[in-house]
Amino acid sequence: MSDLKTALPERPSLEHLKKQAKQLLEAARDSEPSALSQLVEVARESTSARPTLANAQHALAHRYGFSSWLNLKAEVLRRQAAQLASEPLPSDRELRMDLVDRALDEHDDEALRILLQRDPSLAEGWGDRRPLARAAEGDRAQAIDLLLDAGATLEPKHSYHHPPFSWAVTTHSFAAAERLLARGAELDLWCAAGLGMVHRLPEFFDAQGSVLPGASRYGSTRFDAQGQVLPKPPLDPRDIVSDALSVASRNGQLEAARYLLERGADPSFEGFNRTPALHWAAFSGNSAVVALLLAHGADPEQRDGTYHCRYRQFAVRNAVEWSWLSALQRALAGDATLANEHDASWGPPLHVAAERGLDDHVEALLVSGANPNALDASGQSALERAQRAENASARARVVSLLEAARVAP
Numbered sequence: 001m002s003d004l005k006t007a008l009p010e011r012p013s014l015e016h017l018k019k020q021a022k023q024l025l026e027a028a029r030d031s032e033p034s035a036l037s038q039l040v041e042v043a044r045e046s047t048s049a050r051p052t053l054a055n056a057q058h059a060l061a062h063r064y065g066f067s068s069w070l071n072l073k074a075e076v077l078r079r080q081a082a083q084l085a086s087e088p089l090p091s092d093r094e095l096r097m098d099l100v101d102r103a104l105d106e107h108d109d110e111a112l113r114i115l116l117q118r119d120p121s122l123a124e125g126w127g128d129r130r131p132l133a134r135a136a137e138g139d140r141a142q143a144i145d146l147l148l149d150a151g152a153t154l155e156p157k158h159s160y161h162h163p164p165f166s167w168a169v170t171t172h173s174f175a176a177a178e179r180l181l182a183r184g185a186e187l188d189l190w191c192a193a194g195l196g197m198v199h200r201l202p203e204f205f206d207a208q209g210s211v212l213p214g215a216s217r218y219g220s221t222r223f224d225a226q227g228q229v230l231p232k233p234p235l236d237p238r239d240i241v242s243d244a245l246s247v248a249s250r251n252g253q254l255e256a257a258r259y260l261l262e263r264g265a266d267p268s269f270e271g272f273n274r275t276p277a278l279h280w281a282a283f284s285g286n287s288a289v290v291a292l293l294l295a296h297g298a299d300p301e302q303r304d305g306t307y308h309c310r311y312r313q314f315a316v317r318n319a320v321e322w323s324w325l326s327a328l329q330r331a332l333a334g335d336a337t338l339a340n341e342h343d344a345s346w347g348p349p350l351h352v353a354a355e356r357g358l359d360d361h362v363e364a365l366l367v368s369g370a371n372p373n374a375l376d377a378s379g380q381s382a383l384e385r386a387q388r389a390e391n392a393s394a395r396a397r398v399v400s401l402l403e404a405a406r407v408a409p
Contacts, residue, residue, distance in 0.1 A: 005063065005064065005065040006063050006064055006065075007064075007065075008064045008065070008072075008075065008076075010079075011079070011083065012075075012076045012079060012080075013076075014073060014076050014077070014080075014106050017060065017072070017073075017076065020060055021053060021056040021057045021060045021069075022053065022056070022393070022397070023393070024038065024039070024056040024059060024060060025051055025052070025053055025055070025056035025397075026393065026396055026397050026400065028051040028055075028056065029051060029397070029400040029401075029404070030396075030400060038059040038060075038062075038063065039051050039055050039056065039059050054069070057069035060072070077106065077108045077110065077111065078110075080108065080111055081108065081110040081111045081114055084099070084111055084114045084115060084118075085114050089115075089118055089119060093121075093122075093126075094129075096115070096119060096122060097122060097125065097129050097131075099111070099115055100112065100115055100122050100125075100131050101131075101134065103115060103143075104131060104134050104135055104138055104140060104143055105138070107138075107140065107143075109142050109143060109146065112143055112146050112147075113146055116146060116147070116150040117150075120150045120151050121151075122150075123146075123147045123148075123150035123151045123152040124151055124152050124153060124156060125152075125156065127158065128158045128159055128160065130156045130158050130160075130164075131143075131147055131152065132144065132147050132148070132152045132153075132154075132156065132164045133156070133158070133160060133163075133164045133167055135147060135164070135176065136164035136165070136167050136168040136171070136173055136176045136177070136180065137167060137168070137171045137173060137176075138173065138176070139168070139171075139173035139174070139175050139176045140176060141175045141176055141178070141179040144164075144176055144179045144180060144183070145179065145183070148183050154180065154183070154184055154185050161221040161232075162218065162221075163185075163218075164176075164180060164185075165177060165180045165181065165185035165186075165191065165218075166190070166191055166218035168180060169190075169191045169194035169195060169218075169247065169251070170194070170247070170250075172251060172326070172327070174195060177191070177194075177195055178195070186217060187200060188204070188215065188216045188217040188218055189201070189204040189211070189215040189216045189240065189241075189244050190216040190217070190218045190219050190220075190233065190243060190244050190247055191218055191247075192204070192244075192256075193244035193245065193247055193248040193253065193256045193257075193260060194244075194247035194248060194250070194251050194253065194256075195251070195253070196248070196251065196253035196254075196255065196256045197256070198255045198256050198259055201256065201259050201260075204216075205263060209262075209263050209264075210237065211237050211240050211241050211263070215240060216233035216234075216240050216243065216244065217233065218232070218233065219232040219233035219234060219240075219243045220232070220243050220246055220247065220271035220272040221272055221273075222234075222243075222270070222271060222272065222273075222274070223273070223274065223305075238264055238265070238266060239266075239269065241260055241263055241264060241265045242260075242265045242266040242269035242277075243269065243271060244256075244260055244265070245257055245260040245261065245265035245266075245267070245269060245277050246269055246270075246271030246272070246275075246277050246280060247271065247280075248260060248289075249277040249278070249280040249281040249284065249289055249293065250271070250272075250280035250281075250283065250284055251284055252281070252284030252285060252286030252289055252330075252334075253286075253289070254286060254288050254289050254292065257277075257281075257289050257292055257293070258292060261292070261293075261296050267293045267296045267297050267298035268297070268298055268299055268302060270304075270305065273304065273305055273306045274304060274305025274306070275304040275305065275306065275314070276298070276299075276302045276304060276311070277293055277298065278290065278293045278294070278298040278299070278300070278302065278311045279302075279304050279311040279314040279315070279318075281293055281311070282311045282312060282314060282315035282331065282334075282335070282338075283314060283315045283318055283319065283327065283330075283331055284330060284331070284334070285315075285330035285331045285332070285333050285334030285335075286334055287334045287335055290311070290334075306318075307321075307346070309343070309345075309346065312335075312338060312341050313341050313342070313343065313346065313347065315331040315334075315335070315338050315341070316328060316331055316332070316338045316339070316341055316347075316349045317341075317346060317347070317349065317352075319331055319361075320349050320352050320353050320356070320358065320361055321352075323356070323358060323361070325358075325360050325361060325364065328349075328361055328364055328365075329364055332364060332365070332368040336368040336369050337369070338368075339365045339368040339369050339370040340369070340370055340371055340374065342376070342377075343377075344377045345377070347376065348370065348371070348374055348376060348382070349361075349365055349370065350362060350365045350366070350370040350371070350372065350374070350382045351374075351376045351380070351381075351382045351385045352385075353365060353398075354382045354383070354385045354386035354389070354398050354402060355385040355386060355388050355389055356389065357386075357389035357390065357391045357394030357395055357397075357398055358394075358398075359394055359397040359398050359401060362382075362398050362401050362402070363401055366401065366405050372402055372405040372406045373406060382402055383399065383402045383403065383406065386398045386399050386402060387399075
C-alpha cells in the first residue's frame with residue numbers, strides 16, 4: 001500500500017466517507033488495480049475470501065492517515081461537534097432538527113448533547129419529528145438519556161401508532177426499551193411479552209389465570225378485512241393475551257410465548273397487518289418458537305393478510321420487502337434453508353433483493369446458501385433481475401456479487 005496520505009477535509013462528512021468506502025469496495029470487486037492495491041494489506045487480516053466493506057473502510061482510514069475506521073469516524077464526529085459548539089445554529093428550526101436526526105443516525109452523542117444544550121426545545125420536537133421515537137427505533141440508549149434529561153416526554157403526541165417505548169419493543173430495539181422502562185415508561189402485558197420478561201407476566205393475570213382488565217396499554221396495529229383499524233389493545237380478553245403472543249413470537253421470546261399459550265392464547269391470532277403468530281415466529285429466527293406454535297395447533301397453511309403467503313416465505317419476504325437487513329440475518333440464522341424459499345408468485349428472495357439493489361441482503365442470502373444459478377417462476381436468473389435495479393451503483397455492487405458467486409451450470 002502507498003505511504004502517501006490524503007488530508008481529511010476541514011469539514012468531513014461521515015456520509016460522504018461511507019460512500020467513498022462503498023465505491024472503493026465496488027472498484028476492488030471489479031478488479032481495478034488501484035483499488036485492489038489499497039485493500040491488499042487489510043484483506044490479509046480478513047477471514048473473508050472476497051473484499052468486504054470493512055476492508056474498504058479500513059483501507060480508506062489508512063488513506064486519510066488513521067489506523068482504523070473507528071478512529072477516522074471518531075475524528076469526523078469530534079470535528080462536527082466542535083463546529084456545532086462554535087458556530088451559530090440555523091435559524092430554521094427544521095434545519096436544527098435535521099442536525100438532531102443526523103446526530104442520532106451517526107450515533108454522535110456528543111453532537112446531540114451540544115444541540116440539546118444550545119436548544120433544549122429540540123428534545124421534545126414537534127409534530128411527527130420526535131427525536132425520542134427515532135432514538136428508540138435506533139436502539140440508542142444513551143441518546144434516550146440525553147433527550148429525557150433535556151425535557152423530552154415519554155409519550156409525545158404524534159400520529160405514530162406507537163409511543164417510543166412500545167415502538168422500541170416493536171422494532172427489536174431492546175436496549176432502548178429497557179432504558180425507557182428504567183426512565184419511567186409504563187410496562188404492560190404486551191411490552192413485557194415482547195421483551196421476554198417472563199417474571200413480570202404473572203402481574204397481568206389473576207389467581208385463576210385470567211388476564212386482568214387493562215393488562216395491555218399497547219398492542220399490534222391491526223386492521224379488519226375492509227382495512228378499518230381495530231381497537232388497540234384488543235377488547236376481547238383472549239385477544240389481549242393472543243396479541244401479546246404475537247409480539248412475543250415476533251421477537252423470538254420462547255418462554256413468554258409458552259406462558260401465554262398456557263393461558264389460552266390463540267396460536268393462529270393475526271397481529272400487525274393480519275399476520276399470524278407463526279409467521280412472526282419464523283421472521284424472528286427462533287425455530288423453537290415456530291415448533292412451539294405448531295405443537296399448539298398453529299396452521300402451517302395459514303396465510304398472512306399482506307403477501308398472502310405461508311409462514312416460511314413470510315420470514316424472508318417481509319425482511320426483503322422492508323429492506324430490513326438485521327431481520328433477514330436473524331431469520332436466516334434460525335433456518336438457512338429459507339434463503340431459497342419461493343413459489344410461483346414470489347421469489348426466490350435472492351432475485352427480489354437483486355432487483356431492488358439490496359446488495360447487503362444479496363450478500364447475506366448468498367452466505368446462507370442462496371442458489372445464484374436458480375431461476376424464478378418466469379425463468380429469469382438473479383443476475384438478469386439485478387439489471388432492473390434503479391440505483392446504478394447498487395446495481396453494480398449486486399451484479400459483482402452475483403457474478404462472483406455463480407458457477408457454471
